[in-house]
Amino acid sequence: MSCCGGDIIADRSLENAEAISLAGKNADLLSYGHGQDGGLLCYVFSSPFIHCGSCIAIIEKELAKEARIKSVRVNLTLKRISLVVDPKLPPIEIVQKLEQLGYPAMPLDAEKGEESAHGKEAAKLLRALAVAGFAAMNVMLLSVSNWSGADGTTRDFFHLVSALIAIPAVAYSGQVFFRSAFLALSKRHLNMDVPISLAVILAVAMSLYETLTHGSEAYFDAAVSLLFFLLIGRYLDQMMRERARNAVSGLTRLAARGANIILPSGKLEYRPLDEIRVGDLIRLVPGDRVPVDSKIVSGESDFDLSLVNGESDPAVLKEGASLLAGTRNLTSTIDIKTTQTSEKSFLAEVSRMLDAAENGRGNYVRIADRLARIYAPAVHLLALAAFIIWMVVTNGDWHTSLYVAISVLIITCPCALGLAVPVVHVIGAGKLFESGILMKDGCALERLAEIDHVLLDKTGTLTTGIPQIVRASELSDKVAGLARSLAGHSSHPSSKAIQAYLLPGSEFKIGRTVEIAGKGIEATYNGKKICLGRPDWVDEIAGRKSKPAFSGDIAFAIEGERAAHFTLLEKLRDDAFQTVRAIEAFGLPIEILSGDNQAKVTLIAEELKLDKVHFAQKPADKIARIETLKQAGKFPLMVGDGLNDAPSLAAGHASMAPASASDIGRQAADFVFTRNDLEAIPHAIQIARKARRLIKQNFGLALAYNAIAVPLAMGGMISPLFAAIAMSTSSLVVIGNSLRLRANMKNWSRTTQVNPKPLSRLETA
Amino acid sequence: MNILIILIPIAIGLGLLGLVAFLWSLQAGQYEDLDGAAARILNDDEELPK
Numbered sequence: 001m002s003c004c005g006g007d008i009i010a011d012r013s014l015e016n017a018e019a020i021s022l023a024g025k026n027a028d029l030l031s032y033g034h035g036q037d038g039g040l041l042c043y044v045f046s047s048p049f050i051h052c053g054s055c056i057a058i059i060e061k062e063l064a065k066e067a068r069i070k071s072v073r074v075n076l077t078l079k080r081i082s083l084v085v086d087p088k089l090p091p092i093e094i095v096q097k098l099e100q101l102g103y104p105a106m107p108l109d110a111e112k113g114e115e116s117a118h119g120k121e122a123a124k125l126l127r128a129l130a131v132a133g134f135a136a137m138n139v140m141l142l143s144v145s146n147w148s149g150a151d152g153t154t155r156d157f158f159h160l161v162s163a164l165i166a167i168p169a170v171a172y173s174g175q176v177f178f179r180s181a182f183l184a185l186s187k188r189h190l191n192m193d194v195p196i197s198l199a200v201i202l203a204v205a206m207s208l209y210e211t212l213t214h215g216s217e218a219y220f221d222a223a224v225s226l227l228f229f230l231l232i233g234r235y236l237d238q239m240m241r242e243r244a245r246n247a248v249s250g251l252t253r254l255a256a257r258g259a260n261i262i263l264p265s266g267k268l269e270y271r272p273l274d275e276i277r278v279g280d281l282i283r284l285v286p287g288d289r290v291p292v293d294s295k296i297v298s299g300e301s302d303f304d305l306s307l308v309n310g311e312s313d314p315a316v317l318k319e320g321a322s323l324l325a326g327t328r329n330l331t332s333t334i335d336i337k338t339t340q341t342s343e344k345s346f347l348a349e350v351s352r353m354l355d356a357a358e359n360g361r362g363n364y365v366r367i368a369d370r371l372a373r374i375y376a377p378a379v380h381l382l383a384l385a386a387f388i389i390w391m392v393v394t395n396g397d398w399h400t401s402l403y404v405a406i407s408v409l410i411i412t413c414p415c416a417l418g419l420a421v422p423v424v425h426v427i428g429a430g431k432l433f434e435s436g437i438l439m440k441d442g443c444a445l446e447r448l449a450e451i452d453h454v455l456l457d458k459t460g461t462l463t464t465g466i467p468q469i470v471r472a473s474e475l476s477d478k479v480a481g482l483a484r485s486l487a488g489h490s491s492h493p494s495s496k497a498i499q500a501y502l503l504p505g506s507e508f509k510i511g512r513t514v515e516i517a518g519k520g521i522e523a524t525y526n527g528k529k530i531c532l533g534r535p536d537w538v539d540e541i542a543g544r545k546s547k548p549a550f551s552g553d554i555a556f557a558i559e560g561e562r563a564a565h566f567t568l569l570e571k572l573r574d575d576a577f578q579t580v581r582a583i584e585a586f587g588l589p590i591e592i593l594s595g596d597n598q599a600k601v602t603l604i605a606e607e608l609k610l611d612k613v614h615f616a617q618k619p620a621d622k623i624a625r626i627e628t629l630k631q632a633g634k635f636p637l638m639v640g641d642g643l644n645d646a647p648s649l650a651a652g653h654a655s656m657a658p659a660s661a662s663d664i665g666r667q668a669a670d671f672v673f674t675r676n677d678l679e680a681i682p683h684a685i686q687i688a689r690k691a692r693r694l695i696k697q698n699f700g701l702a703l704a705y706n707a708i709a710v711p712l713a714m715g716g717m718i719s720p721l722f723a724a725i726a727m728s729t730s731s732l733v734v735i736g737n738s739l740r741l742r743a744n745m746k747n748w749s750r751t752t753q754v755n756p757k758p759l760s761r762l763e764t765a
Numbered sequence: 766m767n768i769l770i771i772l773i774p775i776a777i778g779l780g781l782l783g784l785v786a787f788l789w790s791l792q793a794g795q796y797e798d799l800d801g802a803a804a805r806i807l808n809d810d811e812e813l814p815k
Contacts, residue, residue, distance in 0.1 A: 053804025076801035126791060134784040138777055154769070161773055 020260055020268065020333075021285045022092055027270040028258060029091035032107035036084060040070055043083045043091060045105035046246075047098065050079045055103070062101055063094070078246055081105065122242055125235045128173040132228040135169030136221070140724070143221040147721045151216075159211040159218045166220040170204050173227050176234060190376035191369055192414050198380075199413035200226060202406045219410055222723045226415050229731045233422040237442060240429045244438050259284070259291040262335065273342050280338050286515075287491045290327045292338050292345040296320060299334030300518060302492055303327050306459050308346070309595040309618070309644055314493065316518035326350075326643045326662075330492045332515040347664075353619060353647035354668055364653075366443050367695060368421045375414065383408045386714045404716045411713040411723055412706055416730040420698035423738040428691040431741060436675040437684050444670035447654040448684060449692035450635045454583050455626065455652065457640030458594035458604055460660060462678070463570045465641070467493055469501040471552065471567035479564055481508050482525060483556040486532045489513040490521045494554045495532065497568055520554075529559040538563050570600070572607060575677045580608050582682040588637075593622050595644050622648035639681060641665050656681060687741075694741055698734045705730040 033041035068086035207218035300318035390401035425442030487495035511524035520533010542557035552565030638652030641661035649655040657669035673680035
């Protein structure tokens with residue numbers, strides 16, 4: 001197979017279509033490889049199906065057999081495979097090999113982009129944490145000696161050593177907080193990092209002064225252990241986000257991001273998306289998505305519009321019809337002419353709406369920041385008040401007054417508050433992760449707890465989006481086998497349904513298959529025509545003598561024999577009914593927002609006993625509905641999967657998408673559930689609500705601690721020993737309380753087995 | 766108390782040694798695949814000397 005479609009001539013047969021689409025994917029994969037010393041290429045693939053030690057052994061051993069693969073290394077934690085290969089090896093062969101082994105993989109851009117930037121951020125935090133931990137331990141040891149009664153020169157010496165350890169450690173590890181505090185101050189608002197930074201810097205400065213003037217009280221231990229605790233919170237937060245990001249990017253399906261352009265010479269050439277110009281002719285093979293808005297020039301085919309407008313029935317379009325980017329070609333190879341560049345395409349319009357909607361959500365203020373708005377000024381005012389009162393009481397002894405003011409700042413440093421939120425979020429994310437729900441960041445959990453309205457998409461969300469056979473004629477083994485073989489040649493959803501319905505039996509060798517757009521697919525077997533498609537068309541070929549038992553949505557027949565009919569229905573997910581009832585039990589009203597037509601939507605709504613239904617909704621209509629709800633003071637949760645849902649997913653107060661959603665939909669959603677059932681929705685809401693309750697309790701505990709400590713600090717009765725004990729205890733109490741999120745909750749993932757549907761990676765989606 | 770002049774540097778030196786060892790292991794990528802390392806030990810390596 002060649003690496004570009006150059007030698008594929010203008011033949012529209014199905015066999016050729018496969019070669020074209022593989023060549024396109026190969027060209028796309030090549031763009032992920034990056035050069036290494038000695039002219040070798042390095043690739044990184046992500047495969048969510050790697051889960052155990054034997055996966056490592058299988059992948060590494062099997063791939064090492066290929067001589068052109070120089071090295072393979074599997075990372076089990078990140079579920080990634082790193083390869084160094086000879087540039088002569090077409091990367092599509094690696095992907096195909098992995099798929100054969102049972103590990104469908106998708107390429108990752110290892111060198112550039114966000115991935116590595118976030119990785120560096122985590123490593124930086126970990127280094128800061130290590131330094132703070134080292135400093136905290138050693139300074140604490142010296143402090144313990146001081147508290148046990150060291151005095152005179154020994155105490156001064158210990159203080160000096162502590163200073164030498166603490167000052168560089170604070171300068172290095174505290175940067176995260178100092179930078180964030182500085183940013184907040186330069187934007188003229190306060191966040192939690194402002195009192196944190198102030199307390200740490202002042203504690204160190206005052207202790208240094210005490211050390212140099214042979215004073216007795218130094219707070220070096222408090223300053224570094226404070227940083228240590230807070231960095232733990234930060235690191236956990238970063239880890240959680242990274243894990244979710246890895247998991248979500250692992251779900252992206254391998255899809256060619258370019259298209260095969262027909263050159264004037266009649267040859268094909270694969271071009272990336274941004275090099276496609278208006279007026280270019282594109283060869284679109286079955287399974288491909290339309291890359292940019294186009295018109296059909298020649299050919300006729302069935303198109304899957306479900307991701308674009310939510311309609312579940314494929315549409316038959318022919319010459320002259322317009323196609324929106326994102327539409328999927330199902331049955332035959334066609335030629336299209338582009339009418340827009342990628343920046344002006346439907347997809348680009350969707351992403352613009354998405355950005356606009358996301359900006360709106362940017363106004364959301366995290367609970368911790370909301371608290372900081374009150375807490376930070378209050379703390380600073382208290383310290384100032386302490387200073388003034390002591391100045392008055394002691395008749396201008398500024399040294400004592402300043403000392404008291406600083407100890408107020410140190411004791412109120414929101415150490416427990418800094419842990420109150422991230423610890424709960426990390427535990428919540430872990431809990432959700434066990435149940436197959438990926439959370440993008442902690443803020444999403446807070447928003448999900450607030451929702452009071454649920455909006456559900458139909459196609460792909462309430463239903464599986466794939467039609468299923470609910471009734472079929474009686475079939476002989478031969479007919480079933482032939483129907484199955486024939487269906488295997490088409491990517492039409494009906495054919496897929498037939499394949500899924502008829503169990504694999506003996507294979508039949510059938511002749512060359514021809515797709516007849518809008519009708520079906522036909523081939524020859526033993527000199528007789530066999531066909532699968534629209535019932536009226538199939539009945540004609542079958543011969544009118546024998547009437548079928550009932551009339552279905554799709555039929556199969558051997559020429560001259562009785563036709564076999566099948567009835568298809570877009571099926572609800574198995575637990576859709578229970579899920580809807582469970583959500584209602586939370587007291588949340590449900591609405592269906594679907595792009596599909598009235599008849600289909602009402603049918604589903606009746607089955608689910610839901611009365612609020614919106615049908616034929618365009619992306620803008622869905623956003624409008626969400627905005628109306630928001631304006632009425634509601635907090636809607638949006639659950640959807642399509643391209644058409646993506647902007648509304650971003651607009652919703654919180655949003656969820658199934659793993660089968662479009663890539664853009666998954667990017668836009670706060671939560672992605674990798675399970676086939678919808679129980680994830682009430683489960684996530686339940687965890688979010690419990691997490692919110694725990695966060696509030698944590699705040700309560702932290703504030704209660706302050707209520708005791710602040711009067712003591714203002715009275716000047718705080719010693720470094722008291723500060724060290726009080727701060728550590730309050731942090732531990734908060735962590736302990738957060739851990740309760742793990743307990744007392746039915747372990748849901750055990751009752752229903754997590755069963756992610758294997759996504760066929762090579763299928764263009 | 767003079768013994769402290771020797772003991773304190775030793776104590777801190779040991780602590781620093783630990784810190785440096787941790788930073789080195791971080792740099793060397795030992796924390797990049799924690800689950801993998803646990804699983805790999807169970808995989809039989811074919812090139813084992815007999």
